[in-house]
Amino acid sequence: MMTEAQTMSLFLGCVMPNRFPNIEKSLRVVMPALGVNLEELEGASCCPAPGVIRSFSDPTWLALASRNLALAEKEGRDIITGCNGCYGTFKEAIHAVQEYPDRLKEVQNILKDVGLKYNATTDAKHIIEVIYEFGPENIKKLVKRPLEGVRIAVHYGCHLLKPSNLRPWKQTQRPTFLDEIVEATGAESVKYRDKFICCGAGGGVRGSNVSVSVDIAKDKLDSVHEVEADCILNACSFCHLQYEASQAQLNKESGEKKYQIPVIYLTQLLGLAMGIEPDELGLGMHMISTKPLLEKILG
């Protein structure tokens, strides 16, 4: 059974529209084919980032997150996001005001000043959540270009999964939902060491301690290199940035070109399997060339 089409407010955040518009493009092209109509969330701001801005001022973080949620609530829609950080912020912000009525009042008072009502009735979903609801079986029906023989290193990221008590996933340890979506395209999700490790970008670490941050990313890049996967697959704009930029930086530092693993965003992969042209999916605008992967898929 196909799921009925639904309309959701697309929350772009910062990194996707302002650094990786190619990912945004793939999301806008592919999501409607999976039964999700995307409406603009006009005037939205930074989510704000759960490990950075929240670390500086928790009340500011909650107020701005609630403003974004209130904009969607005004339209009577739920938010959909393609960034683990934004997802984490909204999930935690919703929990905070629903659990603690004082915090809801505090936020309502602030939002009143900018003419917004907020009742904490809006939910926020990650694209993976919505795609998984659509279902791997239904994805299989849309596949026109089976990705057989393509070996993929799936990366979940952190805020998608944790804290597990505030997330919808039934399996809190070693989940498989993203692997199931990926394998619906005919590709293989390969096993590799430290699959569930952090990308290293969050918490303000990339911004302030870039060497530590890149070194964390290197752990996973080395594991993926070791199993000779064709690409890293992610569904978070910040993890995406981290794995692309860290490879470029590691190559620059070593003067070698060891790190050439294409980093592919989920809707780009699904689009390829659905027979959409690579340019329509922004696959020609990566920091690390996607050419080896595309050659393998397109022949």
Place this chain on the structure above:
Amino acid sequence: MNESIERDHIDTEKMDPEFVDAIVAAGADRIRTCIQCGTCSSVCPSGRRTAFRTRELMRKAVLGLKDDVLSSPDLWLCSTCLTCLERCPRQIKTTDAIIILRNMAVKEGYMLPQHKKTSKILLETGHAVPIDDKNREKRKELGLGEIPPTVHADEKALEDVKKIMKKTGFKKLIEGEEAGSEK
């Protein structure tokens, strides 16, 4: 006395008993139950390659070593991956505790220059990572609007966001505090 060998000790006057109360009140309610097992440090991706020890941070927080904890640069090495929070056998919200400590540190004037810069960008543009010329071009090439339909495309929305950041004290926290440090 051999002055080159010194036994570590904690000065009683350095211990602030109200410190842990404040951390508990802000949401890390089980921090006092920490048994120093070290699970948090053993799963920490930053701790694998740096001297950052979450366990040490938790112990010092419980002991009330406020200045020591809040001035520590290690406090900023947590990537908020939440693995320690998931694995803590006492269900201490370790990551929340770190965010609470960071909020306290910033209030005391401890903030890394790069973080201040990001905050200023947010205050100015409503985005922590704003659009640039290169990405305007990319957007056009992709057939997307040159400017995303966010605060970037809506002056009134940006004014609202600025108003909120003023009301929550963020503007003063970031800009006012800088004026103080430039002695």
